[in-house]
Amino acid sequence: MSSTLIVLNLKTYLEGTGEGAVKVAQACKEVADDSGIEIGVAPQFCDIYRVASQVDLPVYSQSLDPVGAGSFTGHAFVQSIKDAGAVGTLINHSECRLTLANIDASITTARNAALKTIVCTNNVATSAAAAALGPDYVAVEPPELIGSGIPVSKADPEVVTGSVEAVKRINPAVQVLCGAGISKGEDLAAALELGSVGVLLASGIVKAADPKAALEDLVSKV
């Protein structure tokens, strides 16, 4: 496997029994095996166990709550997420934003459970702030391009290069992903060219008529 990472965020796109998530995850696994590129998937909380137990690929939670075992109701508990089979978690996605203090607490909570952390950011300044908290990855995604079909690597390459530069300056151990509007092979190639180590993406694959073919195209230029 190369060190390139692709994480497919399923959001709430797939209605139904969870079988849709398993099917997309299976496509991710096949394309990962064929291409040698690591592909992870972030399904709904309730689908983590189903996906992780049926498909051998890295599964991420879409978020978690920084609470321990005890008197907490309605929270996404890290130990349950881990026991369900997740290897990591997104934190602070633009569609599930946290305060800086809660981002910090979520990173610590995940790290203590040996889950990988991907902190989403919306611009260079927040990428720098996130890097200071020491996650495994910062994933910069300008919200205005999310779901737009317009790739960040083309529409706003400076937010990627600026984030890579800022993160490197603040904490060189943190790696940078980028996302928003990514769907094609040329988008992933451009993202890597700009200094990121991979992409976080959703609609271009999940909503495609043939997600496996879309994934094959995504990895075709690397």
Ligand SMILES: O=C(CO)COP(=O)(O)O
């Ligand atoms: O929010 C995203 C991934 O977390 C990006 O979404 P799109 O790939 O749909 O633009």
